[in-house]
Amino acid sequence: MKNIQAATIQNSTLCDMKKIQTATIQSSAWRKGIKKSMPLYLLLLPSAILLFCFAYIPMYGILMAFKDYSPTLGIMDSPWVGLKHFRQFFASYQFGITLKNTLVLSLYGIVVGFPLPIALALMCNQIRNLAFKKVFQVVTYLPHFISTMVMCGLILIFLSPSTGLLANFFGLFGVEIPNFMASVTSFKHVYVWSDIWQHLGWDSIIYLAALSAIDPTYYEAATIDGASTMQKIKYIDLPLIMSTALVLLILRSGSILGIGFEKVFLLQNTQNALGSEIISTYVYKIGMKSFQYSLSTAVGLFNTVVNLAVLLSVNWIAKKTTDTSLL
Amino acid sequence: MSVKKEKPVKIKKCLSDRIADIAINGIAVLMIAAIVYPLWFIIIASFSNPADVANGEVWLWPKEWVLDGYRELFRQSEIWRSYGNTIFYTVAGTFAALLINIPAGYAMSRKDMMGRKWINLYYLIPMFVSGGLIPVYLVVQQFNLIDSVWVMILPFSVSTYNIIVARTFFHTSIPEGLWEAAQIDGCGTIRYFFLFALPLSKAIIAVIGLWTAVGIWNSWFNALIYLQDESLQPLQLLLRRILISNQSLLGAATGEMAADLRRVSDMMKYASIVISTVPIMCLYPLLQKYFNQGVMIGAIKE
Numbered sequence: 177m178k179n180i181q182a183a184t185i186q187n188s189t190l191c192d193m194k195k196i197q198t199a200t201i202q203s204s205a206w207r208k209g210i211k212k213s214m215p216l217y218l219l220l221l222p223s224a225i226l227l228f229c230f231a232y233i234p235m236y237g238i239l240m241a242f243k244d245y246s247p248t249l250g251i252m253d254s255p256w257v258g259l260k261h262f263r264q265f266f267a268s269y270q271f272g273i274t275l276k277n278t279l280v281l282s283l284y285g286i287v288v289g290f291p292l293p294i295a296l297a298l299m300c301n302q303i304r305n306l307a308f309k310k311v312f313q314v315v316t317y318l319p320h321f322i323s324t325m326v327m328c329g330l331i332l333i334f335l336s337p338s339t340g341l342l343a344n345f346f347g348l349f350g351v352e353i354p355n356f357m358a359s360v361t362s363f364k365h366v367y368v369w370s371d372i373w374q375h376l377g378w379d380s381i382i383y384l385a386a387l388s389a390i391d392p393t394y395y396e397a398a399t400i401d402g403a404s405t406m407q408k409i410k411y412i413d414l415p416l417i418m419s420t421a422l423v424l425l426i427l428r429s430g431s432i433l434g435i436g437f438e439k440v441f442l443l444q445n446t447q448n449a450l451g452s453e454i455i456s457t458y459v460y461k462i463g464m465k466s467f468q469y470s471l472s473t474a475v476g477l478f479n480t481v482v483n484l485a486v487l488l489s490v491n492w493i494a495k496k497t498t499d500t501s502l503l
Numbered sequence: 504m505s506v507k508k509e510k511p512v513k514i515k516k517c518l519s520d521r522i523a524d525i526a527i528n529g530i531a532v533l534m535i536a537a538i539v540y541p542l543w544f545i546i547i548a549s550f551s552n553p554a555d556v557a558n559g560e561v562w563l564w565p566k567e568w569v570l571d572g573y574r575e576l577f578r579q580s581e582i583w584r585s586y587g588n589t590i591f592y593t594v595a596g597t598f599a600a601l602l603i604n605i606p607a608g609y610a611m612s613r614k615d616m617m618g619r620k621w622i623n624l625y626y627l628i629p630m631f632v633s634g635g636l637i638p639v640y641l642v643v644q645q646f647n648l649i650d651s652v653w654v655m656i657l658p659f660s661v662s663t664y665n666i667i668v669a670r671t672f673f674h675t676s677i678p679e680g681l682w683e684a685a686q687i688d689g690c691g692t693i694r695y696f697f698l699f700a701l702p703l704s705k706a707i708i709a710v711i712g713l714w715t716a717v718g719i720w721n722s723w724f725n726a727l728i729y730l731q732d733e734s735l736q737p738l739q740l741l742l743r744r745i746l747i748s749n750q751s752l753l754g755a756a757t758g759e760m761a762a763d764l765r766r767v768s769d770m771m772k773y774a775s776i777v778i779s780t781v782p783i784m785c786l787y788p789l790l791q792k793y794f795n796q797g798v799m800i801g802a803i804k805e
């Protein structure tokens with residue numbers, strides 16, 4: 177609030193007397209408004225305090241990335257080292273690996289995970305038998321509620337090379353499967369496709385909602401004109417859910433370097449580490465395991481900045497080209 | 504005179520449509536199978552002899568019913584303790600989150616609040632900028648919350664996303680006239696919120712409450728970092744030891760005992776998945792309409 181008042185005052189000094197007068201009237205109106213809003217501020221207070229303590233105070237800790245933090249000196253008194261930790265990270269061989277793995281997992285996830293829910297929603301929308309449709313929806317949403325921990329447990333159990341379900345199934349045909357979890361190259365497939373299994377149905381809900389909002393007269397008109405199912409999907413459904421799809425794509429690309437830490441961390445082992453070390457697991461390791469607080473913070477900051485830059489630029493491109501935007 | 508019965512007009516489906524219909528239903532059935540079967544397999548495996556499971560002799564039904572896994576699992580005090588912890592964190596955490604986020608959502612929905620734009624920004628910034636792992640850890644440490652149950656309940660209970668969902672709900676579902684009328688009758692904001700707005704928003708309370716509860720039930724990362732004391736750890740971290748690190752809760756054994764121990768430990772793996780996941784799974788179909796509703800409200804862009 178002080179900001180606003182200060183701004184009003186600052187503005188007023190630049191203007192003539194008349195404006196100063198309006199400003200005083202305005203500022204008394206401000207005071208009245210603030211008094212009236214007091215109860216609302218009270219409702220906001222708990223969340224505002226928590227955000228201040230656990231979201232805003234840590235932002236000040238970002239300074240650590242530019243210092244050689246030592247717990248005894250504290251953040252303020254630790255020596256300033258500028259971009260040393262960033263240089264160290266960019267020069268380390270971990271930089272290439274973690275960046276590549278993060279991008280690969282993330283882009284692979286978008287390439288597969290963006291169109292499939294749309295396809296599923298279009299398909300589900302065509303199921304005529306309502307009872308079957310209901311069952312289909314309930315079942316496809318179900319895996320979404322499995323915890324990441326249990327999901328990773330399931331992956332390890334099913335993919336176990338000698339005794340797992342998959343190995344036994346292929347064993348029926350005399351085919352031996354490799355140990356997927358010990359392979360650097362297959363990590364990304366395991367990661368992305370298990371995600372699809374778990375979240376495909378859930379991710380399609382939003383498109384189903386968009387589809388159900390389409391005016392049924394479009395379909396009636398199309399039917400009378402002799403359009404086939406495929407044509408209806410192509411010329412009615414797809415164009416009408418495009419804006420929803422675009423917003424979701426923007427949102428998703430905004431977290432291109434922010435893919436889920438949990439699953440990668442749990443599925444990681446020494447054998448697949450070259451294919452599974454991503455920026456966030458690296459931040460965790462150097463921070464919580466080897467206590468290089470400053471380096472860890474620097475790497476995390478790099479991640480945040482890139483994310484923000486990607487989100488803003490994708491948003492900007494989408495705004496310029498299609499008039500859809502988030503912010 | 505005979506009246507010919509008029510047949511209902513039926514638009515004949517062309518061949519391509521019938522093929523599409525068959526394909527769609529076929530794919531749907533396959534997908535249902537691909538989801539249901541692995542889940543079913545876990546359940547039957549938890550009741551089967553692990554040797555049969557490993558040899559691929561269990562497919563649709565247990566070859567022989569064995570309950571050792573559950574018996575041993577329930578005998579472990581750690582299971583009960585971590586289960587109790589998870590229930591406590593889920594109930595207390597959900598309650599706290601509702602108490603914190605719903606009033607904030609209501610306040611944000613009021614257009615007459617002074618400085619609404621700035622407050623909005625204050626809530627939005629943390630969605631995109633965060634101090635990162637270590638700075639947050641150090642702050643939690645300074646607040647003396649390491650190894651305290653509060654760390655699982657309060658610090659990270661604010662969810663800007665849920666506040667926005669609540670705000671949208673109050674905007675769209677509660678008529679402004681109600682507030683105006685209450686105001687004329689001399690009702691203040693706080694009283695109005697608790698006496699009128701809250702009772703009308705059971706749907707949104709259910710949605711946000713359920714989301715939060717599922718989220719807390721399934722979460723483990725904060726516990727991993729902030730709770731070193733094993734007696735405070737939630738179920739998911741115990742699952743980590745059983746499922747991911749492949750540790751046996753029964754401890755180590757040698758010689759003849761080892762094989763038997765291995766056998767029971769394997770069964771306990773499946774059993775632990777079942778007992779940790781079944782509560783959420785049972786809840787879900789009953790509450791599906793609320794979950795969906797929540798996604799819809801969240802999707803409305805203001």
